[in-house]
Amino acid sequence: MEPRISIVTVAVRDLDRAAAFYEAMGLRRHRIRDGVAFFQMGGIIFALFPRESAEPDAGVTFGAAPSAVYLAYNTRSEAEVGAVLAQAEKAGGRIVKPAGRAFWGGWYGYFADTEGHVWEVAHNPDFPIDANGNIALPA
């Protein structure tokens, strides 16, 4: 296994509602196939796929939200953290933890999407972000 994740999929109960939420977050939906929403996220793909399609495809029944596999969006400044959380609330999500100081020194909060899955929004100066949005662990 090379060190990569190709696609992050959220198996959703309401595809249209979830797609509208992520579009309102500023992401652009690629309409290359019905019944799935794809978003190009730098070098990876983010997908929304109905649970009723995803579960028989994998042959599993997914657990409830919030999911123990969760996502983080790292910002370029502390001020951006609150702005992204506010945008998520306006888009139909929910602020789970308002912006505040993290135990590891940064500034962060959490929102839940329309399916209840959480995203951490964080400014962590120890993990630099380049112009293309790529993030790196300290050497």
Add this chain to the structure above:
Amino acid sequence: MEPRISIVTVAVRDLDRAAAFYEAMGLRRHRIRDGVAFFQMGGIIFALFPRESAEPDAGVTFGAAPSAVYLAYNTRSEAEVGAVLAQAEKAGGRIVKPAGRAFWGGWYGYFADTEGHVWEVAHNPDFPIDANGNIALPA
């Protein structure tokens, strides 16, 4: 929100077991802090974080595995799909769906990690992968 995911975290019950699994999958653990396992995955970070730390941090209780947020590893060839599934089984995971033809035309299967979270392993010639491992939706 710019189109990126910075960190994908799996909240785990057994950090050492999960970290050993992903190391046996060929990933290199960065030891920059105790109580968390980080892996650099191209331009994003993959993290394993104990559930007992992650849940109070976000202020939520995560649902059971398998998670409705799940990951895909896309391969460069069909033959690689079976090889990655076999590697996952040898590393202490479980093959959930053996390699076979996908309804969308590619070749794919699923494995579960030591926490029960599923990864799709897929060869999809419609989504090209560059030398750095970045994947792209068709234009």
